[in-house]
Amino acid sequence: MAKALAHPELVSLAAGFVDHETLPVEAADQAWRELFSRPAESRAALQYGTTIGYPPLREEIVRRMRAADGEPAGPVHLDASQVVITAGSNQLLFLVADVLLDPGDIVLCGAPSYYVFLGTLANVGAQAVGVQVDQDGLVPEAIEAELLRRRAAGQSQRVKAIYVTTYYDNPTGCSLSLARRAALVDIARRWSLYIIEDAAYRELRYYGPDQPSLRAFDLDGETVIHAGTFSKSFSPGIRVGWAVLPKALLGPVLAEKGNIDFGSPNFNQLLMAKVLHGGQFDAHVARLRESYRRKLDAVLQAADELLAPLGRIHWVRPSGGLYLWLRLPDGVDTSVAGPLFARAVDEGVLYVPGDPCYGQGAPRNMLRLSFGSPTTDDLRRGIAALARALRQVMP
Numbered sequence: 544m545a546k547a548l549a550h551p552e553l554v555s556l557a558a559g560f561v562d563h564e565t566l567p568v569e570a571a572d573q574a575w576r577e578l579f580s581r582p583a584e585s586r587a588a589l590q591y592g593t594t595i596g597y598p599p600l601r602e603e604i605v606r607r608m609r610a611a612d613g614e615p616a617g618p619v620h621l622d623a624s625q626v627v628i629t630a631g632s633n634q635l636l637f638l639v640a641d642v643l644l645d646p647g648d649i650v651l652c653g654a655p656s657y658y659v660f661l662g663t664l665a666n667v668g669a670q671a672v673g674v675q676v677d678q679d680g681l682v683p684e685a686i687e688a689e690l691l692r693r694r695a696a697g698q699s700q701r702v703k704a705i706y707v708t709t710y711y712d713n714p715t716g717c718s719l720s721l722a723r724r725a726a727l728v729d730i731a732r733r734w735s736l737y738i739i740e741d742a743a744y745r746e747l748r749y750y751g752p753d754q755p756s757l758r759a760f761d762l763d764g765e766t767v768i769h770a771g772t773f774s775k776s777f778s779p780g781i782r783v784g785w786a787v788l789p790k791a792l793l794g795p796v797l798a799e800k801g802n803i804d805f806g807s808p809n810f811n812q813l814l815m816a817k818v819l820h821g822g823q824f825d826a827h828v829a830r831l832r833e834s835y836r837r838k839l840d841a842v843l844q845a846a847d848e849l850l851a852p853l854g855r856i857h858w859v860r861p862s863g864g865l866y867l868w869l870r871l872p873d874g875v876d877t878s879v880a881g882p883l884f885a886r887a888v889d890e891g892v893l894y895v896p897g898d899p900c901y902g903q904g905a906p907r908n909m910l911r912l913s914f915g916s917p918t919t920d921d922l923r924r925g926i927a928a929l930a931r932a933l934r935q936v937m938p
């Protein structure tokens with residue numbers, strides 16, 4: 544951030560911000576005006592709410608999850624009593640870590656994983672154990688092998704959960720395949736673990752069909768902790784996310800949430816409910832998909848034309864989300880202290896080094912590019928700058 548501020552001419556392919564230009568100013572303005580044209584609703588918006596959240600919003604989330612996850616595989620036991628509104632999904636991730644984990648407990652995470660959650664786990668003294676991922680997401684066989692290893696080491700009791708981003712992962716851009724969704728829920732049930740399903744990017748789908756969430760495979764609703772958010776699909780500033788919780792976790796999470804926030808901002812929840820009911824949300828997501836699809840196409844085209852000729856650089860082509868994850872040749876160090884980072888800044892581009900996305904034993908040759916914020920021209924300029932920097936350091 545300091546480098547970006549000091550050099551405003553840099554193209555930042557680092558920050559995971561949603562696109563500033565497509566933020567839903569008119570849609571939010573229209574919903575806000577409608578809300579405040581009704582005195583009873585305006586007063587409700589300005590009053591305290593409940594810790595669990597605004598009932599019509601929770602009902603609408605259930606309706607949408609049922610529609611997206613489909614019948615008959617749909618979550619038969621899903622109802623609004625298990626849906627908790629949070630200040631973005633990050634609050635839910637914190638609450639779950641806080642409630643579920645004691646110091647020394649283990650959470651199995653993809654290697655790599657969303658680095659903010661790795662920080663949350665470290666803060667509660669838990670251990671994030673990295674498990675292999677590939678282009679189809681977390682590898683179930685690798686999870687099972689790690690569980691067997693932990694059992695042999697007498698540590699099964701310490702493993703509490705699996706954390707997985709099921710759609711267009713941050714940082715890899717990959718989604719968990721359909722077959723693996725069923726397999727993962729099966730493993731978690733057999734080993735009595737929770738799965739924390741982070742679905743932050745579900746709506747940012749540019750190619751291919753939607754997939755049912757892990758929650759749809761959890762027929763008694765006691766295994767999957769589902770975290771959703773309107774941050775990526777509408778506005779991170781409104782800070783409304785939600786959780787679908789197993790019944791056993793509802794009480795503890797609500798008690799902790801009540802201690803911390805006394806309920807998520809009611810105004811934001813009523814605004815979000817208005818946006819969903821009024822049709823502005825769906826219209827916005829449709830526009831967003833168009834715009835991000837163009838950016839994804841641009842970043843992939845630039846990578847094909849400018850990075851591929853350098854050889855030995857690999858990436859998986861994402862079909863949604865905001866990230867492109869690059870694997871460079873073994874000797875290239877992408878870390879902030881390494882030579883590539885400094886050269887990239889000199890050439891005019893910022894990226895996110897891959898090493899913070901791993902628990903232990905982080906490889907040094909990975910990096911993340913975010914394509915959501917820059918214009919298509921800047922994406923090309925940024926990739927060209929990265930190619931120039933890479934040419935100077937590639938062995």
Ligand SMILES: Cc1ncc(COP(=O)(O)O)c(C=O)c1O
Binds near residue numbers: 657708712741779783
């Ligand atoms: C994978 C993942 N999960 C959760 C979040 C948190 O988003 P929010 O708290 O705004 O819902 C992010 C934000 O970048 C993310 O990338």
